[in-house]
Amino acid sequence: MSAKPDTREEILKTASNMLQLRGFNGFSYGHIAEVLGVKAAAVHYHFPSKTDLGLALIARYRERYGRWMKDAQGLSARERLEGYITIYSRFLQEGAKACPAGVLQAEYQAIPEEMQRETRRMVQEIHRWLTDVLEDGRRKSEFAFNGDGSDKATVVMATLQGALQGARALGKECFQAAVRQLKKDLGV
Amino acid sequence: MSAKPDTREEILKTASNMLQLRGFNGFSYGHIAEVLGVKAAAVHYHFPSKTDLGLALIARYRERYGRWMKDAQGLSARERLEGYITIYSRFLQEGAKACPAGVLQAEYQAIPEEMQRETRRMVQEIHRWLTDVLEDGRRKSEFAFNGDGSDKATVVMATLQGALQGARALGKECFQAAVRQLKKDLGV
């Protein structure tokens, strides 16, 4: 693919890591610049304000989720759920990262309004997708659960998000335990 | 009870609100002082460093949890679980507050080491208690679930924590939905 170093992309990668590890208010332009070996003003060149950077990050997450969902369209409900869970286990493997949506929701009142709005969009999108997967899977007897598909989607999202955070205090096994239990509760 | 204004306690209350709404890195001594109508240095008088304040906050949460657990000792497993859930719904009622443990875990890498340690202690304590409640309840046929009690406790904690955060993006119904589903999955 692109051979050039592409500082813009490096900034987004670094900022994404820092967001998931430290929260949006837990890193500065200086921190990013230091990692990349440039000056803070270089980061401002690509993302004039921190809100711009935050919005670009969320847009990037949404694109990735969107692309992933499109690619998974042909798969069975079970495979789609499995893939979804894998996204989160990868976060954990990459050094106890939390889920971006979880972090942004945790410090929701302390992020710019535009970021709140885009965070809402992102979460709602994932929730709709997951509701569909669960209901589709139940129709086809891939899953077994009582109650509303939307409620179950909320639980699955909340559990993965919470377990990823819980892994900080209870250890990484905590996430595997949650996944194990989650599958049991879905009759998988 | 105590008639005197007790600034120390007012600081803790205000800081607790801000922690649960904005995260530990989302408020400053200046913010607290402003709310209380004092100067930032007055906050430093009671809590020399922000780490001191953070540790006092966690200690306060642990005391409250501890006292509550002691009070609930006589109750049935079902009642204890119900009470535990009520703690979280109250957070939600008090203006979309998140769970303190959840917030601290979300920005885990961006809080002082001592606070990380105390956060771990707090979460482990709650986890142990909840494991006990769930296993006790299953023995007495108050709950029905498959798998390890510890795993189930992880799921319950993660779900409540995640759902409280999810309420920011998906609305407050999200929490009730999660609780509804959680109870279904426990055969309640």
Add this chain to the structure above:
DNA sequence: TTGACCCCTTACTGATTAGTAAGTAAGGTG
């Protein structure tokens, strides 16, 4: 009445923050 203690203020420090402005080196294009 003296003094000591508590709780706060004023006034500061130095670091870090986001953000801006001006300049510059390198690379392509007419």
Add this chain to the structure above:
DNA sequence: CACCTTACTTACTAATCAGTAAGGGGTCAA
């Protein structure tokens, strides 16, 4: 060759941050 654009740098501002030092007013006890 002159001329832009891109991608930075240096150098700055103003605000905010955590934290400190010194002092002052009120209360209480000897």
